[in-house]
Amino acid sequence: MQILDAAAQHAGGIAEIYNHAVEHTTAIWNERLVDAADRAEWIAERQADGFPVLVALEDGGTVIGYATYGPWRPHDGYRHTVEHSLYVREGLRGRGTGSALLSALIERARAQGLHVMVAGIDAENQGSVRLHERFGFDRVGVLPQVGTKFGRWLDLAFLQLVLDQAPAAADGSSSSR
Numbered sequence: 663m664q665i666l667d668a669a670a671q672h673a674g675g676i677a678e679i680y681n682h683a684v685e686h687t688t689a690i691w692n693e694r695l696v697d698a699a700d701r702a703e704w705i706a707e708r709q710a711d712g713f714p715v716l717v718a719l720e721d722g723g724t725v726i727g728y729a730t731y732g733p734w735r736p737h738d739g740y741r742h743t744v745e746h747s748l749y750v751r752e753g754l755r756g757r758g759t760g761s762a763l764l765s766a767l768i769e770r771a772r773a774q775g776l777h778v779m780v781a782g783i784d785a786e787n788q789g790s791v792r793l794h795e796r797f798g799f800d801r802v803g804v805l806p807q808v809g810t811k812f813g814r815w816l817d818l819a820f821l822q823l824v825l826d827q828a829p830a831a832a833d834g835s836s837s838s839r
Contacts, residue, residue: 675725785817
């Protein structure tokens, strides 16, 4: 398995994983399917904004997972916090792909000087919760019934990882940046 920065050529594989999650899981609380062109545009926008989009590839070049992060909230005070997403192709979970992607994503966030990484996970998705806890994420809250999919209400669990111990500077920026 290889972890690398996504390119337009990976958009079709990312779309397949995304669409499967839309149609069959509560990992993504969207109902709209996407195509390769949509994901290629999404990759380009993320990367232009300075955020990584990583893919996990099998030896043959098949996309078996992807991960990214972006702004937690749009206000200036949150600029050192990101929320991430991580998805692994159906049938290939539990083989280390998610761990490899999450490890690489955390490394990127630290290299960018970010302070906190947030995960918003369907509270019933214990596999994802356990993965994040293995990487040091703390469960910090649950928002009951804030989402809906497949005709039922969904609870959103929030987990967070503090990436560094840098104090905030008086002007709101981190003193180590």
